[in-house]
Amino acid sequence: MTGVQQITVDAAESETRLDRWFKRRFPELNHGRLERLLRTGQVRVDGGRAKANQRLQTGQIIRVPPLESKAAPNDSKKPAAPMVSEQDAAMVQRMVLYKDDDLIALNKPPGLAVQGGTKTTKHLDGMLDALRFGSEHRPRLVHRLDRDTSGVMIVARTPKSAAALAKAFQSRDMQKIYWALVMGYPEHPAGTISAALAKSGASGQERMEWDKEDGKSAVTDYRVVDTAARKITWLELMPQTGRTHQLRAHCTLIGTPIVGDGKYALYQHDPEQRVDLHDGLLSEIADRMCLHARSLVIERPGKKALTVTAPLPKHMKDAFKDLGFDESEAGT
Numbered sequence: 001m002t003g004v005q006q007i008t009v010d011a012a013e014s015e016t017r018l019d020r021w022f023k024r025r026f027p028e029l030n031h032g033r034l035e036r037l038l039r040t041g042q043v044r045v046d047g048g049r050a051k052a053n054q055r056l057q058t059g060q061i062i063r064v065p066p067l068e069s070k071a072a073p074n075d076s077k078k079p080a081a082p083m084v085s086e087q088d089a090a091m092v093q094r095m096v097l098y099k100d101d102d103l104i105a106l107n108k109p110p111g112l113a114v115q116g117g118t119k120t121t122k123h124l125d126g127m128l129d130a131l132r133f134g135s136e137h138r139p140r141l142v143h144r145l146d147r148d149t150s151g152v153m154i155v156a157r158t159p160k161s162a163a164a165l166a167k168a169f170q171s172r173d174m175q176k177i178y179w180a181l182v183m184g185y186p187e188h189p190a191g192t193i194s195a196a197l198a199k200s201g202a203s204g205q206e207r208m209e210w211d212k213e214d215g216k217s218a219v220t221d222y223r224v225v226d227t228a229a230r231k232i233t234w235l236e237l238m239p240q241t242g243r244t245h246q247l248r249a250h251c252t253l254i255g256t257p258i259v260g261d262g263k264y265a266l267y268q269h270d271p272e273q274r275v276d277l278h279d280g281l282l283s284e285i286a287d288r289m290c291l292h293a294r295s296l297v298i299e300r301p302g303k304k305a306l307t308v309t310a311p312l313p314k315h316m317k318d319a320f321k322d323l324g325f326d327e328s329e330a331g332t
Contacts, residue, residue, distance in 0.1 A: 005064040008159040009056045010142050011166040011242075018045065019052035021062070029067055037065060058170060059163040088122075089130035095153075096131070098308050102161040103154055104131055104139060105296070107310040110150040110289060114141065128155060143169045146245065148260070150313045151178070151293025168298065169242060175297040178237040178247055179312070179330070181290035181319060182256035183265065185230035190223035193250040197243050207263055208249040218243040220250045225330050228323045232259065236294075236330055247291060259290040259319075288315045294330075 013021060022034055031052075037043045038050060044063040045054065056062075084092075095106040106124075108114070113123040128139040139155040142165040156162035168174045196215030197208040209215075219240040227233040233256060237247050248264045251257055257265035295309040312320065312327070320327065 003066060006159060007062045007064055008140065008162045008166075009058055009060045009062065010140050010156075010162055011058045011144075011169050013056060014058040014166075016056050017052070018043075018050055018054045018056060018062075021056055026064070026067060058166040061159070061163075084127050084130045088127050092124070092127040092130050097152070097310060098306070099133065099157075101157065102300075103156055103165060103298075105308040106153040106155065108145055108150055108153045108293075110148050110313050110315070113147045114144045114153070124153070131155065142166045143242070145293055146248075146289075146291075148289035149291045149293060150316075151310045152296045152308050153293070154296065154298070154308075164300075165298075172240055173299050175295075176239055176293070177295045178239070179225075179292045179294045179316075180235045180237055180247065180251060181259045181316065181323075182233050182235055182251055183231070183259060184256045185227055185233050186222070186224065186235075186254050186256050191221075193220045193222065193254060194218070195250060195253055197246065197249055199244070208243065208245045210249075210253055216243055217241060218246050218250065220247060222250075222254075226323075226325050228325075232323060234320075234323075234325050234330075260288040261291070262287070290316055290319065292316055 007025070009016075009021070016024075019031060019034060022029055034043070035052060038052060041049055042063075042065040044050060045056070046060050047063075092106070095108065096104060097107050098105040108124065113120045115125045116123045125141055128141075131139045135157055137158050139157055140159075140162045142154055142156050142162055145151065145153055154165060156165050195210045195218060196212055197218045198211035198215035199206050200209045200211070201207050221238040221240065223236050225234045225236050235251070235256070237251075239246055243249075245264070248258055248261055252261075252264045259265070292312055293310060294312075295307060298306045298308075300306060311317075319325075
């Protein structure tokens with residue numbers, strides 16, 4: 001890197017410690033050197049001095065000084081980070097549903113992780129350079145979808161739009177609509193699920209559970225669009241908050257787990273229901289998540305509201321056909 005960068009914290013990085021943020025974004029920078037940069041004021045958050053353990057908030061601006069390597073003469077030079085392959089670049093460019101000077105809307109396929117992890121080397125964040133389309137700025141994530149959830153994903157094209165979009169996702173002004181196929185039929189055909197969620201379970205097996213005392217507020221509006229003999233139901237879900245696994249946990253809490261959700265679906269542990277699902281009409285998708293971010297309405301000051309809609313992935317489209325569900329019934 002040859003100059004100072006001003007990087008905006010996106011929604012997916014909110015509450016991350018500053019030192020961990022640097023480890024993810026700049027893995028070549030060791031902790032000792034980061035501490036020196038912090039002590040000398042070369043790294044700043046919103047213009048002020050910062051500490052390594054400071055928790056970041058969406059929209060904050062981090063000043064990153066030049067980080068050229070200062071290797072000793074006999075040190076071997078580390079290989080440069082791999083470029084996006086032509087195949088991956090073509091794949092992510094095919095996902096584009098809409099783009100303008102501020103943002104790009106994508107139709108994320110199921111199975112593609114949004115960010116990397118210990119065992120995840122291929123992810124959307126690692127392919128964003130392929131979406132520059134001539135811009136000097138690298139596109140930035142402003143929200144996330146689970147690996148196996150498909151549908152509308154928004155990336156910002158500038159630091160300014162990243163901050164604005166991240167704040168919009170945290171507010172209730174942005175209308176988000178998801179489609180899900182669930183097991184069974186809810187007690188009420190429409191309603192609001194208000195159940196605070198908190199993480200529980202051992203490392204590697206964590207899941208979000210209802211926790212009235214320590215959970216964070218989580219609210220989801222829902223309605224039944226259609227059903228197949230009340231065994232499989234098409235739900236339209238409108239989350240009003242954005243907690244981790246919120247829709248998956250909330251669907252389970254009302255007794256209608258999402259088809260294919262191995263972490264939350266109760267039927268995975270019910271031999272009778274599992275046999276019904278695997279031997280019946282939906283046998284081919286019994287182990288594939290049926291949750292899709294169908295549409296997003298983005299209010300933008302001074303501009304007309306933007307509505308982006310993503311077509312269903314093949315496995316859900318096939319299931320809709322087999323079940324006799326008509327997409328036009330939802331009106332989106």
